[in-house]
Amino acid sequence: MSYRAPVAELAFTLRHVAGLEAVLAARQSDLTPEDARAVLEEAGRLAGSVLAPLNRVGDRHGTPLNDGAVTTPPGWREAYRTFAEGGWNGLSAPESHGGQGLPLLLNAACTEIWNGANLAFSLCPLLTAGGIEALEKHGSEELKAAYLDKLVSGEWTATMNLTEPQAGSDLALLRTRAEPNGDGSYRITGAKIYITYGEHDLTDNIVHLVLARLKDAPAGTRGISLFLVPKVLPDGSHNDLRCSGIEHKLGIHASPTCSMAFGDRGGATGWLIGEENRGLACMFTMMNNARLNVGLQGVAVAEAATQRALAYAQDRRQGKAPGAEAGGGASPIIEHSDVQRMLLTMKATTAAARGICYLTAAALDAARGPEGQAALDRASLLTPVAKAFSTDIANEATSLGVQVHGGMGFVEEAGAAQYMRDARILAIYEGTNGIQALDLVGRKLPLNGGATVRAQIAAMREVAESVLKDGHPGFGHTAARLRAAIESLDRATSFALRALGSNRPEEALAGATPYLRLFGLAQGGACLAKAALAASAALRAGETDPAHAGRIALARFFAENLATAAGGLEQTVLDGGGFVQDAKLALAG
Amino acid sequence: MSYRAPVAELAFTLRHVAGLEAVLAARQSDLTPEDARAVLEEAGRLAGSVLAPLNRVGDRHGTPLNDGAVTTPPGWREAYRTFAEGGWNGLSAPESHGGQGLPLLLNAACTEIWNGANLAFSLCPLLTAGGIEALEKHGSEELKAAYLDKLVSGEWTATMNLTEPQAGSDLALLRTRAEPNGDGSYRITGAKIYITYGEHDLTDNIVHLVLARLKDAPAGTRGISLFLVPKVLPDGSHNDLRCSGIEHKLGIHASPTCSMAFGDRGGATGWLIGEENRGLACMFTMMNNARLNVGLQGVAVAEAATQRALAYAQDRRQGKAPGAEAGGGASPIIEHSDVQRMLLTMKATTAAARGICYLTAAALDAARGPEGQAALDRASLLTPVAKAFSTDIANEATSLGVQVHGGMGFVEEAGAAQYMRDARILAIYEGTNGIQALDLVGRKLPLNGGATVRAQIAAMREVAESVLKDGHPGFGHTAARLRAAIESLDRATSFALRALGSNRPEEALAGATPYLRLFGLAQGGACLAKAALAASAALRAGETDPAHAGRIALARFFAENLATAAGGLEQTVLDGGGFVQDAKLALAG
CATH class of the missing domain: 2.40.110.20 (Butyryl-CoA Dehydrogenase, subunit A; domain 2)
Incomplete structure (x- = not known):
């Protein structure tokens, strides 16, 4: 079982969650959604045929250092050359320096694809992309002339x-x-x-x-x-x-x-x-992109782990599921509801994190168009959530992937454990997730006096209202549970803004981590519901793709089983870090 | 930083959470709590000086297989001999076969100590203990004569x-x-x-x-x-x-x-x-013990990870904490509230899981005394919670341990990652945690028509009431949050019992995993509160040990920051697995 780019799902998310059409229109791009999908198909082919087969090889081989020289694993050089020659390295780099100039949103989907196939490989172009951005924005003309083209092409x-x-x-x-x-x-x-x-x-x-x-x-x-x-x-x-x-x-x-x-x-x-x-300012200008990219790595490795666990669960037979025929032998474990819960948790959190990351990328694109600063502020608000929520769920999903495999999951040969090991760095680098949470609460909530976050919550509310109106029976309690999560987020936001505005910032910051999780659940639930609403509309329009009903079921699962954590998180935020005063006593014992 | 047995804390938990005195009294043992503490001290010395130093060695060396022979890591044979010669292998084995005949409760604390120092090593005597139990209960006299003494002594x-x-x-x-x-x-x-x-x-x-x-x-x-x-x-x-x-x-x-x-x-x-x-019946008789032991392994590795993270956080300096002196340089990261939250989560969940495991061991001891079957039923009810909750939190705490270390946590040299890797098997072996949850809901809740679980919930409620009455200001919202969690558990229990009794078992079983977590939060919160109440009484009696205030603060942290998840879990259980019907559609996409 190797990684396959979920192109249909990515394309659907680009259009119906992140608003690809609007992004293209604002850029006056002549790219169509069909072109975008073709790019994803092509990226998926390369990822599946060249990068994914090297994932285990790389894990086993490592990168030995001898006399200052580092040797990459067998096949790595050829793969890198293929990748660079395909023009993938400069997908969203400026055309003036040899790049393709495509929207960040489309690049985000490709970044997910590379990292889903091979996280360790894809870090290399990810770092190069950061260098390109810094150089493009802040480098002198001489430096640009000497270095930018070669970085865009991937020659360096x-x-x-x-x-x-x-x-x-x-x-x-x-x-x-x-x-x-x-x-x-x-x-x-x-x-x-x-x-x-x-x-x-x-x-x-x-x-x-x-x-x-x-x-x-x-x-x-x-x-x-x-x-x-x-x-x-x-x-x-x-x-x-x-x-x-x-x-x-x-x-x-x-x-x-x-x-x-x-x-x-x-x-x-x-x-x-x-x-x-002014070096730090130079770093900050590329921070939104870099952090988003790490969030996308989280989505990617969670997706890969989910695919592998799903394949295993369809194949492995243990026990008899309720409703299975008598005498029919053991059932595939995917028939057992507790295995379904694990797989659905993996799939739903992955899709939710993907939605948040793509929304963030779309906001970064929009910031370059007529919407300007408001979109940049929205991207700034969403970035710490995209980074931390996606990488937290990557840790959770990859660990669930091991669990679905049972004893086999603990054996390295199965590959499930590698995803868990690889994923573990994501919550740490490019600003630990604790720092993301402090950034979200301390710096991003106060943007425009709170108007940026209020607008974002209002947009989530609209989605919940639309679910209520839609009436597809597959939604179950989705509208109510999602609405409850959004209202929890709203109250927690008001609490934090009050504390920040009243010179009691510690009360808000002590709850930053549960606040970020709450934000991720509400925003992620809204993203899934948005996809489900589009699916419901497509069904009403007569489309017969069974994936549409699946999208509704996935949004429901998330709302009824994961977004339900919102109330407890709100309560913890509102308790205002009562623990801080005695924390050292508790830790001393 | 090597593992140190937290003897004072273990002794306090044995007495004030698990009721060591009652266990000793029921056995008419002449062992005193002071004797018990002396045993822990001795075990702690051996664990710290002999087993813990081999933990990294074992991780690096592994156990190569050549021509059918397996070589254990350097130092392993000597350590095993020391362990066996100290009589630790047969601590709770019958005296008639050379064992020490000590209560399972005391053995549980020692099991935690060995595994905290070196999980891979301690698995060996753990397996032997299972063999001793099976042989003692079901073996013929000839087999016992030939094998039991040598297993108890550790010779085999x-x-x-x-x-x-x-x-x-x-x-x-x-x-x-x-x-x-x-x-x-x-x-x-x-x-x-x-x-x-x-x-x-x-x-x-x-x-x-x-x-x-x-x-x-x-x-x-x-x-x-x-x-x-x-x-x-x-x-x-x-x-x-x-x-x-x-x-x-x-x-x-x-x-x-x-x-x-x-x-x-x-x-x-x-x-x-x-x-x-009747082989499976033989296995079942030792299942309570074996599953409890895996739960204790979870507690142990979580404790070890917590100790290491705490030591790192006291040492590592980054950023300036609120309230730190101007010009005083960077603060130890333990001063930052988000790091405190991670460390407190690790410490509180470890202590909660320890309480549940020790309660279970005490019930197994009580089952051999006048309380008999009622105690055995209680042990049967608690066992899946002890196994699954403890090992789930072991995964969480060891991952947080990596996070507290930042980038260093991802580097194997720091040792934090090994705890995370080692812990990952615990939720899988000896019955996956999904199977524990199904066992809890499907087999244990119906025990005595639900009377066993009702009695357990009533005991939790008493603890919450006592916190309300206690009035120590350090408790904050502990009573209210704990009470809310217990009532959530009560309602979720009623729902599950109704579904099981109405021929709709799938509605209960689909929520088994969130139900078990809910049980663990309520029971774990009650255990911490019980310890905190004893601490509060000790403070009133004039004791000045600062650990007492720490126990109250830890119970508060758990109630206000972790038990708050109970309401969402209840809601998910009560939604009755609405997702199951469309699960396959959602997973097919």
């Missing part, structure tokens, strides 16, 4: 060098130093850790984006600058940087996580991106 | 051979055959998988308990018999059995999971335990 790859041993979530603690050479270049000295694809053999050059501190820079995050530090310098010589170690990790074994040493021999040569001491 | 170990490739959860599908030799022995032929410690180098002999089918036995589970099949026969010759393979697993790498081949050369020699075709 990019990395992000942020973390240092003492500076993980807290970039204010960075120590890597930069000194001007006087010729416009800088000497970079320092040690970085957790650098994804910091060294590899896929391309001839690697473009490192490095956060460092100038000599007289202010302390804290306002004294950090961003530099471009290539592995190979323009004159062809090797820069003064090397991979000094590779982490032995729980998952994504085929993605080399490097410790990088800059300046062993006096300093690596780099060039400033953007202004001095 | 025991295994359980149940699973076959086609028969995992469904033992009716077993195919291993047994034929009488005419001399009272049988020839066993067949293949078994997932046999824990099926082969190893710790002892000279291994006593396999094997489920097999006699020639003319009825089909299904009523035609299964249990046999004792030793690796080395009484005449010193090697029996016709071998380890044919070792699984490459996600976790517990140092516990050899063997495929066993019986009868390559005509048949392995074995002896019947109990009556022909």
Whole structure:
């Protein structure tokens, strides 16, 4: 059982949940939804035939480091070449630099496809995409001319060098130093850790984006600058940087996580991106995209785990399900309601997270069109939810995938465990999910005095109202349960905004994690209901695709079995972190 | 940071949650609570100094198989000898066979300690304990004379051979055959998988308990018999059995999971335990114990993960916590409320699961005393909750342990990931947690027409009432939230009993998993509140141990932040599996 891109479902979500038509119209693009679907089909073919077969190979092989050189697993180089030559690397990069200039929304679906097939592989182009974005927005014309085309084409790859041993979530603690050479270049000295694809053999050059501190820079995050530090310098010589170690990790074994040493021999040569001491601002401009991409990785690995668990449950026979014929032998375990509950939980949370991620991508696209800032604010609001909710459910779904397999799930050969191991990093990198929750409550709820979040809740409410009006019997209690979740979110939002506005921010922030989960359940339920409403309309219009009834059933399952957690989450948020005062006492015992 | 047995907490739980004094009194034991505590201290020393240091070694080394021989990791043999020579193997085994005859309740605390230090190691004596129980209750006098003393002393170990490739959860599908030799022995032929410690180098002999089918036995589970099949026969010759393979697993790498081949050369020699075709009944008599032990493994690994995460969070500095001095540098991450929430969730769920497991052990002890059947019924009711809730929270807590470590958690060197990998089997083996939930709802709720579960709920209610009366301000909303959870459980129980009694069992069974979680939250919350009430009384009596205030704060955290999920779970149970009808449509898409 290998990953297959769920193209029909992705296309349906693009159109009926995220509003692909509106995105295309706002860009005055001549791309049609049919073109978009053709892109997905093509991506799915490549993912299924080239990337997915390498997923287990990569897990077993890892990326050994010898004398500073990192070897990727067998087949990796060829796959990377195929990927780059297909133009996939620059799908949403500007056409002026050789990209395809497609909407981020369509790129989001493709990102899901690559990562569903092979998370460890797909991290490499994901990092390059971040480098392209930073360079495009903040790089000088010279730097762009020298590096951008080759990054877009995939001839070279990019990395992000942020973390240092003492500076993980807290970039204010960075120590890597930069000194001007006087010729416009800088000497970079320092040690970085957790650098994804910091060294590899896929391309001839690697473009490192490095956060460092100038000599007289202010302390804290306002004294950090961003530099471009290539592995190979323009004159062809090797820069003064090397991979000094590779982490032995729980998952994504085929993605080399490097410790990088800059300046062993006096300093690596780099060039400033953007202004001095404004490095963090440069990073922030690509943060929405990067965090969304990690959310999409969560959706992707959850989808892959779901496909594998479904296939196993259809095949494996144990026990007799209620209603099975007497004497007919054991039933496929998919007939047992507790197995169905696990599979439906996997599928429904995956679809809900997908909806949230695609909505976020559509908002980023819309921000470039006439809607402008309002759409950007919406994207900013949704981004921490897209990142954290999707990666939380990725942990849950991949663990359920192991459970569906029973004892076989614990055996690495089955492949279910790899998804769980690979997924585990997603809730951690690109800002831990705890930091996402603090960002959502502390920075995003107050946007426009709360108007951004209020508008988003109003849009969810409309969906719930439409379900009530639709009347398809398959919806069961969907409208009531979804409405209850949205009202819980509304009350929790009011509580948080009040606390933030009354100089009692800790009361809101202590409940940030349950608040984010509550937001994800309400928004995710609304996304599923939106898809189900479109399905219901299609059925009324005479379409006979059985997937439509499935969409209604999935929305119902989510509302009746998962969104029901909303009330408890609201209560916890409203208790206002009463635990904080005595937390240390409780933890000391 | 290595595991340290939390002796004070275990002793407090034994006394104030599980009622150690009552257990000792009912056995007319001259053991005092102080003696019990001394046993825990001693166990803690051994666990900390001998077993815990081997935990990482075992994970890295695994158990290679060569020519049928399995090599345990370096240090394993010496540790096993120390463990056995200390008399720990037979702690609750009968004194008539060289055991210590201590209460199961005390043994439960020791089981937690061994597994907290080293899960992979401790599985070996756990399996042996199961073998001792089966043999003691059902073995002939000859078999007991030949095997029981050596199993109790730990000179030999025991295994359980149940699973076959086609028969995992469904033992009716077993195919291993047994034929009488005419001399009272049988020839066993067949293949078994997932046999824990099926082969190893710790002892000279291994006593396999094997489920097999006699020639003319009825089909299904009523035609299964249990046999004792030793690796080395009484005449010193090697029996016709071998380890044919070792699984490459996600976790517990140092516990050899063997495929066993019986009868390559005509048949392995074995002896019947109990009556022909009654093998499953023999297995069932030890099921309460075995499932409780797996629950304790969950508590143990969650405790170990919590200790490690706490130590890391006290040490690691990132960001500035609210209220931290200006200019004082970064705060330890334990000062941040979202990290506190993770740590408190780990600690509170661990303590709640511990309470449930110890209550179950106390009920098993009480079943041997004057209370008899009523206590056994209570143990039967609690057992699936002890197994499934504890192992579910073990998955959650060990994953949170990774999260608290940030990027370091994903690196194997930190040790957090190993706990997560090791824990993952617990929800699967000894009956998957889905099967535990079905057992709870389908078989245990109807015990005595529902009187057993009603009595248990009444006992929880009393605890909530006592919290209301206690009035310690640290309780916050504990009484109200706990009471709400208990009433949710009560209503969900009534719903399930009605459905079961009205020939609509599927309506109850479809909600079995959320029902079990609901039960665990209410019962776990009651256990924590019971401990907190004892702490509050101790404070009133003038005790100054700061751990008492911590117990109250922990009970509060659980009630306000975790038990709040009860209402949503109730609603899902009451929706009665409305999803089942359309489940296949939703899964087909």
